[in-house]
Structure formats: structure tokens, C-alpha cells
Amino acid sequence: MTYPSASIVFFLLIAIVLVLGFIAGRWKSGEGNIGHIEEWGLGGRRFGTWISWFLIGGDAYTAYTFIAIPALMFGAGALGFFAMPYTVLIYPILYVVFPRLWRVARAKGYITGPEFVRGRYGNRWLALAMGLTGILATMPYIALQLVGMQTVIGALGLPGHGPLIAAFIVLAAFTWTAGLRAPAMISIVKDLLIYLTVIAAIIVIPAELGGFTAIFAKVPAPKLILPPPPPGSSGSYSAYASLALGSAMALFLYPHTMTGILSASGPRVIKRNAVLLPAYSLLLGLLALIGFMALAAGVKTMPQFAAGFARYGASFAVPAVLLNSFPGWFAGVAFGAIAIGALVPAAIMAIASANIFTRDIWTQFFHSPTQRGETLAAKIFAILMIIGALIFIMKIPSTYAVQLQLLGGMWIIQTFPAVVFSVFTRALNGWALLLGWLVGIVSATWLVWQNHFTGAIWPFHILGYTVPCYIALATVVLNGIIAAVLSPLFQMVANDRVRDETAVSDYV
Numbered sequence: 001m002t003y004p005s006a007s008i009v010f011f012l013l014i015a016i017v018l019v020l021g022f023i024a025g026r027w028k029s030g031e032g033n034i035g036h037i038e039e040w041g042l043g044g045r046r047f048g049t050w051i052s053w054f055l056i057g058g059d060a061y062t063a064y065t066f067i068a069i070p071a072l073m074f075g076a077g078a079l080g081f082f083a084m085p086y087t088v089l090i091y092p093i094l095y096v097v098f099p100r101l102w103r104v105a106r107a108k109g110y111i112t113g114p115e116f117v118r119g120r121y122g123n124r125w126l127a128l129a130m131g132l133t134g135i136l137a138t139m140p141y142i143a144l145q146l147v148g149m150q151t152v153i154g155a156l157g158l159p160g161h162g163p164l165i166a167a168f169i170v171l172a173a174f175t176w177t178a179g180l181r182a183p184a185m186i187s188i189v190k191d192l193l194i195y196l197t198v199i200a201a202i203i204v205i206p207a208e209l210g211g212f213t214a215i216f217a218k219v220p221a222p223k224l225i226l227p228p229p230p231p232g233s234s235g236s237y238s239a240y241a242s243l244a245l246g247s248a249m250a251l252f253l254y255p256h257t258m259t260g261i262l263s264a265s266g267p268r269v270i271k272r273n274a275v276l277l278p279a280y281s282l283l284l285g286l287l288a289l290i291g292f293m294a295l296a297a298g299v300k301t302m303p304q305f306a307a308g309f310a311r312y313g314a315s316f317a318v319p320a321v322l323l324n325s326f327p328g329w330f331a332g333v334a335f336g337a338i339a340i341g342a343l344v345p346a347a348i349m350a351i352a353s354a355n356i357f358t359r360d361i362w363t364q365f366f367h368s369p370t371q372r373g374e375t376l377a378a379k380i381f382a383i384l385m386i387i388g389a390l391i392f393i394m395k396i397p398s399t400y401a402v403q404l405q406l407l408g409g410m411w412i413i414q415t416f417p418a419v420v421f422s423v424f425t426r427a428l429n430g431w432a433l434l435l436g437w438l439v440g441i442v443s444a445t446w447l448v449w450q451n452h453f454t455g456a457i458w459p460f461h462i463l464g465y466t467v468p469c470y471i472a473l474a475t476v477v478l479n480g481i482i483a484a485v486l487s488p489l490f491q492m493v494a495n496d497r498v499r500d501e502t503a504v505s506d507y508v
Contacts, residue, residue, distance in 0.1 A: 003323065007156045009332025010339065014167060017189055017340050021174030021182040021347075037375045040179035041355040042111050042263045049272045051184055056260040056273055057280045058187030059349075060090075060251060062141075063148030063342035066194065066287060067315050073291025075314040077223025079236065080288055082244045087281040089248035093420075095274035098252065099267030100423045100507045107506040112352075113258050113419050114360040120422045121430030122499025124364050129437055130415050131360035134255040135353045135385075137408035141254070142349045142389035144405050145342035150393065151312050152335040155319035161394055167343065172386045175347045176379050180263055183347040190344050193337035195283060197322075201334075202286050205293045205325045215289075218296035233466035239457045246473030250413040253420075255352035256345060294321040346386065354382035406456055410444035413472045417480045423507070430496050432486035440479030447471045 038044060047055060065083075072080035101116065110116045114134065118127030146164060153163050174182045206212050216224065229235025251257055264270050299305050299320035308316040322334045358378040363369065369377060418433045447458050448471060459468045491497070 003156055003328045003331065005328035006323075006332035006335065007158065009329050010152075010156060010336045011163075013193070013333065013336030014339060017186045017343065018170045018174065020185050020189065021170070021178060024174070024178040024182040024185040036371050037355065037358060037378055038109070038111055040375050041351055041378055042259065043180040043184060045106065045263055046265050047184060047263050047269070048265050049269050049276070051188075052260070052264045052269050052273050053276050054187040054191050055184045055263065055348075056257065057277060058183065058190055058341075058344045059256045059260045060277075061194075061280050061284065061341075062145055062345040063338050063340075064141075064144040065284070066338055066341055067148045067151055067318055069284060069288050070291035070294065070318050071314040073223075073288050074294050074317040075291075077219070078225050079240065080291060081285075082240050082247070083288060084281060084285050085241075085244040086247040086251075087284055088278065089245060090251050091274045091278055093248060094252060094261070094277070095271055097420055097423055098261050099270045101419075102262060102264060102267050102270055103508065104423075104502050104506040105262055108502060111259075111262060112255065112356045112359055113253065113415065114356055117418050117422060117430075118360065118364075119501045120426070121433070121496055122501065123430035123434070123496065124360075126418060126430045126434045126437075127360050128364070129434055130418055131356040133411050133415055133437075133441070134253075134356055137412040138255055138349045138353050139385065139389060139392070140405040140408050141256075142346050142385060143392045145346040145349075146389060146393040147315070149339045149342040151315050152319055152338050154311065155308060155316065155323060156332075156335065164394075165390065167339070168346075168386055168390050171343050171347055172383050175350055175382055175386065180259065180348065180351055183344045183351075184263070186340060186347075187344045190337060190340040193333060194341060197334040197337050198283055198286050198290075200326070200330065201290055201293070201322070205290070205297070205321065208325055209293065209296050215292055215296040219292050220295075223292075223295075232464070233459075233468070235468065239468040239470065242468075242470035242473045243456065246413060246470040246476070247409070249416055249476065250409055250472060253412050253415050254349075255356055256349040259348060259352040259355065290318055290321060294318070297321055297324060299324055346389070350382040350385040351378075353385050354378040354380075357381040406453065407445060407448055409456070410448060410472045410475065411441055413476045414440035414444065414479050416476050417483050421480070421483075426497055426500055427487065428483055429487040429490035429494075430499075431494070432483045432490045435486060436479040436481075436483035439482050440475045443478060444471055444475040447475070 069080055069083050104110070105116055108119055110119060112131070114127040114130035117130050118124055149167065150164055206215060209215050226236040226240060229237055252261065261270060294317040299317065300309055302320070302324065305316065305320040308320060319335065322331050326334070355378060358374055358381065362377050363374065414437050417428070417436060421428060448456070451458065456471055457468050458471050458474065459466050460474060
């Protein structure tokens, strides 16, 4: 089934933001040279409070988030609300850790987290491990943005991969020409459209269904609350809490979110955003309720949506309830917002991965180019990331992308000790951190494999008591313990503190 009016509005919005992407190269350029990687990959570190608010929110709250969280509520129920405490916990971390990281990055010219680690420990192999982890965790994340876009394109009844390919060809073009300024400018439009869609949805859909009381009355009781834990186990309670905490620890370690932070014009901008960004948490909570609205509306049983649910599963809940409740033109606005919500973080992810490849792999192990050559290498790698993600989603079932993203979360959190602890202390040893990282990566991957790539929770048995826990959190604790225990021994044999190129004054 096709929706002509929705499709027209959808493509009109996509066209507008793509034009914005092309003109963004001259925006806030100042005296900077777009041929310099700091200008191309970090926007010259010139973004103030409001631009950073849109940019960081734009790359943290992705298209897949707007599809997946309501889908989780639709399929699994209350467990999906872990996103609320998770997005509350991330902002104290942002406030405490990242202004210090920004200061030292600005003082030393670092543009990536791994580059900071290399400067802190004088260990390019540790930085290589951090960089490869970030790139590998990002690739399926980009693919999942395509899953979100593919879902809304499919909901419009548009055949084939043509629209998806066209959108990402232009994405590659404005990423090449404008760098980080393009997603920064587009994120403003994207977030305004998302807010408009969610506000309209929480007013119109409940009014059609008889109010929130009627909606919750139609949701099966087991989906409204977490089940009480059985005797001898903490049950879903510890799973829920550890999932929220572990997810919060991991979020700002992803290359794209860290790039958004390091592009700010100063540490005060980051602190202000830590105060202002919880507005997105409110948005996410309202968005999650759309999953319950879809349940109450019974969209899964409607014949016109049968094909969509058969193809996309619970991810089709949001497009279905929007198509069912709104006129075609407004559904086009909503779908355009979701699609733009894929383009923005996908561009930032590609740019962030390119920054890492250039600064932490290419220049360290292969070639030391000029400033212009360094930027060219970053641009080429960004395009390769976009092409790779597009081929990935076209040739490999989306289930694999979800499974790899599950692993990506397990992997990226293993960089927490090397990055976050090192912002505050030099007590650790680089080689000890590398061994802790390796143990964390291997143990997390093994546990996810034991789960057959279908879940992120593992039941740990401690003194006869069962504690289901988020695998990423448990393994990063093991990672940190190994690094802390081995560091004094490694310092006795080969003290690497003399290699620290940063000074105390760089952090304050």
C-alpha cells in the first residue's frame, strides 16, 4: 500500500535538509580552513551551547532509537523504560568527565579519545586498541540508522533500495564537502521535527483511543511492570538497573558522541548541555509510550499493516500507529523526521570514525601526511564507512546488524577505564589497561556468544544467589579490576608515567 501525500512531504523534507548540508561548509567557518582536519572533523571547535545541544542530542538520540525504544515497549513492555534512567545517568557523567577531557584535547590538539589515551600513556598500541574498538562498534551502528530509514521507506510503500541509496549518496557528498558542520546544521531541523511529531502524537493518539487510562487498560498486565524476582534471584530488577548504568557508561565513549562533545567551543558549553540535554530524556519517555499506544490501537491486527509487521517485526509499530492516526501529509513529516534522524548520526559516525582512522591508525602506523593530506585521508575513510554500512544493510539481514550492535555496546564500554579513569588519574599503566581491555573484550564476546546473540543479560551466580546483569557492565568491572591490580606491577618493571605528554595545568 502506498501513501502519495506522505511520500511527497517525506521527499520534500529530505531535499530541504540535503540542501542545508551542502551550504553548511561556509557556516561558522570563521578563519578556519576546511582543509584542516580539526575544521572538517570537529567544526573548528566553534559550536556554542545551542548548536551543541542540537548536535549532541542529534547523535545520541538516533533514528534507530526512535524506532527501537517504542518497539521494545511494544514487544517486551516495561523493560523498555530502562532508557529513562539510562538517559538520566548520562548527564552527570557528561558534566564531570568531559569538560576536563575537552580542556586537555584543546590544549594538545587531540580530536579523538584514542589520541588522548596515546598522549596520556605514550602507547600507540593502547590507542590502536581504543580506536579499532570505536570503529568496529560504530559500523553496525551506522547500519542500524539505515534500518530505521528503511523501515519508514517501507512504510510508505516505496519499492527497492533506490531511495535509500540516493539518500546516502547525497549524505556522502555533503559529508565530504562540509564535514561536521553539515550534521550540526541539519540536526536543528531534525530535532524540531522530532519534537513536533512526538508532541502531536501524545495529544492526537490518546484522544483517538480514549485517553491514557484507556491505553494502559488495553496493555497486557505483564507488560506494565517488571515481574517480581523469584526466590534466590534479583530477577529483572538487577537486569534493568545494570542495563541502565552500563548503557550510560558507554554512550559518550562512542566516537560520534565524543566528537559532538569535542566540537563544543568550551567546557562551559559542555556543562550547560549536561543541564539542558535532559529535555531529550523527557522526549524519549513520551516517545516510548507510543509503543503502548500501538498496542492499544491494535495495529498489528490491521490488514493494511500485516506485510509491514511480517517484514520489520515490532520495529513497524511506530510507522503503523502514525499512519493509522494521522493524515498522510503529517505522517510524511514524521517519517521525514525519522529519516533525517538517520542521516545526522550516520554522518557524525562516519566523520568520527574517519578522525580515528586518520589520527590513530594511518598517521601512526603507515604515513605522516600534510594537513591537507590528513584531511583527504579522513574524507576517503568516511565515505568508505558510509558505503560499507549501505552494503551491509543491503546484503546482510538486519538481524545481524542488531546482533553486531549488541556486541558493539559490549566492546565500546571496555574503553571506559583507559579514557575516563585517565582523565582524573595517572596511577594506571598503559600495558595493564591494554590487558584489561583485552580480557573485557574477550569475556564480553564469549558471554554474548553463549547467549546466541539474542540477549545482553547474563545470570551470574554469586554464593548461591543469582544476579542477572548486563554483560557489558560486568565485564568492564573485570576489565577495571585487572588494570588496577596489574598497574603497580607493570610500573615497577616499566614505568610509563614519563611518557605522559600532558600536564596537570592542561586539565584545569
